Amino acid sequence: MVSHFLPQGSKLISKRTYNWISFIGFAWAADVLFLSILKLADIFTGSIGMVLSEPIMLRSFLIQVRTGQVMLAQTFAGIIIAIWAQLIKSQVGARVLTFFAALSLLPPALSGHSGSNSQHLLAITSWGLHILSVSLWVAGVLGLVILVALQSSDLFPAVKVFSPIALICFICVVISGVVNASLRIDLFNDLLNSRYGLILLSKIMLLIALGGFGAFYRTRILNTLDSLSIKGVQLFTRLVGVELFLMALAIMLGVVLSQTKFPTPLIP
Numbered sequence: 001m002v003s004h005f006l007p008q009g010s011k012l013i014s015k016r017t018y019n020w021i022s023f024i025g026f027a028w029a030a031d032v033l034f035l036s037i038l039k040l041a042d043i044f045t046g047s048i049g050m051v052l053s054e055p056i057m058l059r060s061f062l063i064q065v066r067t068g069q070v071m072l073a074q075t076f077a078g079i080i081i082a083i084w085a086q087l088i089k090s091q092v093g094a095r096v097l098t099f100f101a102a103l104s105l106l107p108p109a110l111s112g113h114s115g116s117n118s119q120h121l122l123a124i125t126s127w128g129l130h131i132l133s134v135s136l137w138v139a140g141v142l143g144l145v146i147l148v149a150l151q152s153s154d155l156f157p158a159v160k161v162f163s164p165i166a167l168i169c170f171i172c173v174v175i176s177g178v179v180n181a182s183l184r185i186d187l188f189n190d191l192l193n194s195r196y197g198l199i200l201l202s203k204i205m206l207l208i209a210l211g212g213f214g215a216f217y218r219t220r221i222l223n224t225l226d227s228l229s230i231k232g233v234q235l236f237t238r239l240v241g242v243e244l245f246l247m248a249l250a251i252m253l254g255v256v257l258s259q260t261k262f263p264t265p266l267i268p
Contacts, residue, residue: 018085021097025082029075036062036071070107077104105135123183130176134254137169138247141240148237155233163214170211177207185263194263199253206250213243 040051040061051058061068081104084097109128140162147155181200191197216239 018088021085022082025078025080025085027078029078029082032071032074032078036068036075039067039071073107074104077101102132102136105131119183123180126176126179126183129172130180133169133172133176134251137166137173138244138251140166140169141244141247145240145244148233148240159236166214170207170214174207174211177203190263196257196260196263199257199260203250203253203257206246206253210243210246210250213239213246 037048037051037058040058041048044050062072063069077100081097081101084100088094088097106128109124109131144155144159144162147158185191185194185197185200191201
């Protein structure tokens with residue numbers, strides 16, 4: 001992701017960086033594979049040991065069940081990303097890899113419980129856009145953190161390029177989130193009267209705060225980074241740190257939402 005908003009010809013992306021990408025790719029593959037074991041154990045209300053003792057059952061889950069197929073596809077995607085990162089020779093190659101990595105985030109949208117909705121196409125489209133927008137937004141902010149940590153002179157041009165991208169991601173996250181939520185609950189009646197609605201409302205408030213942070217450093221901080229003044233960089237670093245914290249909270253709430261049944265009234 002960082003390669004997309006670095007100046008052309010920047011030398012920041014090094015072999016060490018690609019080694020880290022490979023490590024993350026393999027870690028992602030291992031993580032998804034482990035999650036598939038946990039998912040299967042949850043389905044059969046068993047233990048991890050039980051799943052590992054039944055390799056045929058695990059294989060059937062990964063090959064024949066839609067959720068398992070998605071997890072298997074993402075496992076292979078992580079491995080491909082890890083290997084591909086070692087073969088990259090240019091920023092163009094890095095950008096193609098970023099595009100592939102972004103596409104590999106979409107399969108879960110095809111297997112979630114949104115798919116059972118009568119408005120199937122709208123549900124999976126909005127969910128896929130939500131996943132992709134959140135991932136690109138978070139990845140971009142993490143990329144800026146890397147530039148700050150390296151005290152790179154590319155920080156200002158990178159922030160300048162990423163700023164409109166972050167705005168687009170924010171808009172897409174909000175719109176796709178509202179559309180997807182409207183397919184699940186009655187936004188007017190259930191938002192304050194159900195656990196699902198209250199969690200969703202908390203996530204909305206966090207997104208509003210994130211949008212405010214983005215607008216603040218676009219209008220107030222950007223110019224101070226042009227000269228890489230210590231004060232400007234320090235303020236930017238603090239803001240991005242808070243932004244990442246809020247992002248982590250919003251993602252955690254998103255995970256909780258995905259495991260929460262559609263509206264269960266708080267008051268019977």
